Amino acid sequence: MDDGAGGGAGTGSGGGGLPGQQRRSGEPAGDVYEWFRRGVKLLAQGNPAAAEQLLARAAAAEPASRSIREALARAQFDAGAYAAALENFRAVALADPSDDYAQFGWGVAAARLGDFETSAEHLALAVAMRPEMDHYRAALRQTRATLAARAGAFGPLLPGAPGYLEPPAGEAGPGTAGGPGTTAGPEPTGDRDRQDG
Template sequence: MDERDERVDDGVGGGAGGAVGGGGVPEQQRRSGDPAGDVYEWFRRGAKLLAQGNPAAAEQLLARAAAAEPASRSIRESLARAQFDAGSYAAALENFRTVALADPSDDYAQFGWGVAAARLGDFESSAEHLALAVAMRPDADHYRAALRQTRATLAARAGAFGPLLPGAPGYLEPPRGRASGQEPGTTAGPEPTGERDRRDG
């Protein structure tokens, strides 16, 4: 996914989830195996790993941060980006969806919801959320490109560009059997007339 400017203005480290004193997790509540530092540090390190192209490692840190600060949209959005880049599209969709439902005017969350839905094959939902993102930010080329691609896929599935050719995504083999002039139980098509004529002649 395209990179997004970090947003740390929604109370990362100072809201719900049991954090104290500037985002730290109380020592008595820290589970064994938690990474060193506080929630804000987990968020910053996770965002850095994501920017460096390590989405799986970023996802681990950001998931810890999101568990500690479930109301933070910045953490959840970064987690969704890491999950998307790591190929966990269903998890990414749920986190983008959570951010978008909390703030329907968040164009990037709508975009993320749309592209994650497309990766999962739900092009109707994808088109809906990508259209919202484009309406909010019509100048974003990558938003418009994603919407065009989703709409083209929907049109192709509806047959707007003619029949799909063999080998194309979504192509279905024609039915076999009586409808295609074959005898029941056979799989080969009718033999060419020329072959029959040569044998009979």
């Protein structure tokens, strides 16, 4: 790896550990690079929570490694820890603003947390860097559609629609008598018309 994920000064890695043996209480066997490799393998096998544990150890030992932080962010995202994933994707993107995948990860994590403005900003950067990536473009379209819906571009949300909020007690909502969008027609005027005419 080109960014220090393979261990180095301060990692505590060295000979002395047998495969499958824990060196200290709770510390997995191997060095930082081994933790990274095993974590990525667990993530690929669909075990994000287990991957997150190994990758968090690797990231603690090598905090400057973008590869480890990106893999940790992916594991956290897949495990549903969206705030933690956002922070790690953010750290990678700030260290290398041209990292399209980190920008994409930052954007989708922000969307999961309901921050669609931030999501749109970072997804747009990812799409600008890699316009051929269909899943980048799809995520940006979805975020922009959510922002447009929230801004009322598609008309008011109807009761039962995702994101619809009930009006406070005592206020008329859509479809109630006297409120906006009332379905009651004009008052009948047949008798009055006859008297006037």
